[in-house]
Amino acid sequence: MKDFARLVKLMAPHWKSMLLATLLGFFTVGSGAGLLGASAFLISGAALHPPVLELMQAIVGVRFFGISRAVFRYLERYFSHDATFRLLSHIRVWFYQALEPLAPARLMEYRSGELVSRMAADVETLEQFYLRVLAPPLVALLTLFGVFAFLARFGLGPAFVFLFFFLAAAAAAPLAVRALGRGGGGLLGETRAALNTQMVDTIQGMTEIAAFNLSARQQRQVGELSEKFLGLQERAAGIRSLSSALAGLLMNLAMWSILLLAIPLVTRGDLDGIYLAVLALVTLGGFEAVLPLPMVFQHIEESLAAARRLFAVIDAKPAVPEPPAPSPKLRGYDLRVRGLSFSYAPGEPRALDGLDFALPRGGRLAVVGPSGAGKSTLVNLLLRFWDYREGSISLGGQELKAFPPEELRRHISVVTQNTYLFNASVRENLLLAKPGAGEKELLRAAREAQIHDFIQGLPRGYDTPVGERGFKLSGGQRQRLAIARALLKNSPVLLLDEATAGLDPVTGRKVMESVSRLMEGRTTVAITHDLTGLEGMDEILVMDRGRVAERGRHSELLEKGGLYRKMWELQNI
Ligand SMILES: Nc1ncnc2c1ncn2[C@@H]1O[C@H](COP(=O)(O)OP(=O)(O)OP(=O)(O)O)[C@@H](O)[C@H]1O
Numbered sequence: 001m002k003d004f005a006r007l008v009k010l011m012a013p014h015w016k017s018m019l020l021a022t023l024l025g026f027f028t029v030g031s032g033a034g035l036l037g038a039s040a041f042l043i044s045g046a047a048l049h050p051p052v053l054e055l056m057q058a059i060v061g062v063r064f065f066g067i068s069r070a071v072f073r074y075l076e077r078y079f080s081h082d083a084t085f086r087l088l089s090h091i092r093v094w095f096y097q098a099l100e101p102l103a104p105a106r107l108m109e110y111r112s113g114e115l116v117s118r119m120a121a122d123v124e125t126l127e128q129f130y131l132r133v134l135a136p137p138l139v140a141l142l143t144l145f146g147v148f149a150f151l152a153r154f155g156l157g158p159a160f161v162f163l164f165f166f167l168a169a170a171a172a173a174p175l176a177v178r179a180l181g182r183g184g185g186g187l188l189g190e191t192r193a194a195l196n197t198q199m200v201d202t203i204q205g206m207t208e209i210a211a212f213n214l215s216a217r218q219q220r221q222v223g224e225l226s227e228k229f230l231g232l233q234e235r236a237a238g239i240r241s242l243s244s245a246l247a248g249l250l251m252n253l254a255m256w257s258i259l260l261l262a263i264p265l266v267t268r269g270d271l272d273g274i275y276l277a278v279l280a281l282v283t284l285g286g287f288e289a290v291l292p293l294p295m296v297f298q299h300i301e302e303s304l305a306a307a308r309r310l311f312a313v314i315d316a317k318p319a320v321p322e323p324p325a326p327s328p329k330l331r332g333y334d335l336r337v338r339g340l341s342f343s344y345a346p347g348e349p350r351a352l353d354g355l356d357f358a359l360p361r362g363g364r365l366a367v368v369g370p371s372g373a374g375k376s377t378l379v380n381l382l383l384r385f386w387d388y389r390e391g392s393i394s395l396g397g398q399e400l401k402a403f404p405p406e407e408l409r410r411h412i413s414v415v416t417q418n419t420y421l422f423n424a425s426v427r428e429n430l431l432l433a434k435p436g437a438g439e440k441e442l443l444r445a446a447r448e449a450q451i452h453d454f455i456q457g458l459p460r461g462y463d464t465p466v467g468e469r470g471f472k473l474s475g476g477q478r479q480r481l482a483i484a485r486a487l488l489k490n491s492p493v494l495l496l497d498e499a500t501a502g503l504d505p506v507t508g509r510k511v512m513e514s515v516s517r518l519m520e521g522r523t524t525v526a527i528t529h530d531l532t533g534l535e536g537m538d539e540i541l542v543m544d545r546g547r548v549a550e551r552g553r554h555s556e557l558l559e560k561g562g563l564y565r566k567m568w569e570l571q572n573i
Pocket residue numbers: 108344345350351369370371372373374375376377378
């Protein structure tokens with residue numbers, strides 16, 4: 001019920017269009033019933049061969065209802081779909097906005113396909129919440145009042161017979177369908193989501209699947225999920241058919257019962273025979289409003305299951321709470337870390353354990369160490385992707401926690417090993433760092449990153465698309481673009497997380513030249529496995545299992561003959 005109320009609340013901004021669409025839905029059904037009634041009156045009346053003038057009213061009625069039904073149907077579809085599509089776009093934006101503060105810490109538990117599925121399929125499923133869950137019962141209720149009032153003018157008997165069958169079709173048939181389809185709606189959504197996730201995984205992991213000969217296994221898994229989905233769809237379709245059959249049966253029973261009741265009225269002279277067909281056909285027309293009702297429960301289940309999946313994602317508490325506003329002004333760019341300890345979850349071993357360092361503005365710190373030493377964790381904390389609880393990190397003398405993550409990240413540039421390039425042009429990818437940058441600025445950054453000449457040589461220069469994840473570029477070119485981005489952003493703090501990892505030594509060295517330019521004048525923390533080129537760093541922290549094992553400058557550490565020396569020898573033999 002709570003989820004239902006939350007969903008209704010999401011629709012609240014669109015209530016006017018939805019109300020209008022509901023009224024138009026009622027007018028459509030009303031026109032349909034009117035058309036049938038007027039036609040019945042016209043045919044019955046014409047059978048008695050009266051002068052044409054006496055039939056004029058009925059002829060006008062048939063024309064009017066014929067046209068008004070089409071017009072109302074068009075307007076109803078127009079307004080209901082307009083409201084629904086606006087609602088969907090509102091929900092997509094709302095979901096994305098709620099998702100952003102959760103990235104990356106809270107989103108790691110989801111497979112990317114799962115999130116895509118939630119954003120696409122589940123949001124789409126909510127389309128039916130208004131169209132097939134909220135609107136049909138309201139239209140049915142209005143129709144019930146309208147047709148009951150019309151029939152009551154000819155006698156309470158037919159009116160109550162209509163009421164009885166209408167309620168039976170509106171309540172009993174949906175309940176029967178609900179009993180048959182219980183759980184099916186939710187399961188259908190879950191299976192669709194699982195299938196989407198599997199498909200995204202299959203496409204993303206295509207290379208690995210082919211390389212490890214896993215195609216058959218992957219096909220089997222997708223096939224099994226497809227079978228299950230198909231089975232559930234068949235079941236839902238079966239229930240849908242049954243429900244329309246049931247509603248159709250009740251509709252015909254209502255019509256026949258009203259005829260049985262009205263015929264004696266005609267023979268007794270209490271009802272003009274010309275109205276007999278009118279009563280029967282208006283009843284049929286009124287039942288149009290009942291036909292969608294049996295499926296309401298199934299659609300409720302599907303919509304609620306989709307809404308629950310969306311709510312479950314966005315209800316996760318962000319890993320980093322927003323500090324109380326207003327945020328302080330950054331006063332400087334010297335970085336200080338004291339007694340910093342961190343574990344990713346309570347009870348888990350510490351990824352960082354009592355880390356200390358001080359870096360003056362423009363200073364350069366390298367953090368090295370074996371895999372799992374906690375180097376990336378430090379970056380995660382500096383960027384406030386995760387929140388630290390023990391120890392302190394301060395920038396310009398102020399605790400990092402005082403700044404909202406977004407505000408803080410405006411002052412930090414990051415170059416990582418896995419630079420993400422969007423499937424857009426080189427220019428668009430660069431401008432991400434500074435959307436308003438002018439052409440001159442853009443070219444200067446590219447030149448400094450030593451990528452300008454390469455870009456110029458591309459078929460469409462800066463407007464050349466880079467392909468998904470930048471697949472048309474080499475690793476070194478991607479890294480240079482990342483460096484150009486950081487140069488363009490021009491922020492005073494720089495985080496380098498394995499910026500040259502995965503590149504061959506020659507390319508790595510060339511990229512390092514661009515990185516050196518980037519570091520000039522910036523407070524830099526560089527995380528690296530590669531110990532070449534560290535002579536220029538002010539301090540090197542050698543980390544091991546979350547702790548600082550050694551610290552000093554390159555030459556000092558080599559002299560010490562400890563872990564750093566060992567790592568150096570391994571790389572230089
Ligand atoms: N998201 C996470 N959730 C839980 N534990 C994590 C997470 N990320 C890292 N860890 C753990 O924290 C420890 C430090 O990992 P971290 O990635 O910081 O090491 P690293 O020095 O950067 O290693 P590498 O050089 O291999 O990237 C490891 O034991 C790792 O398993």
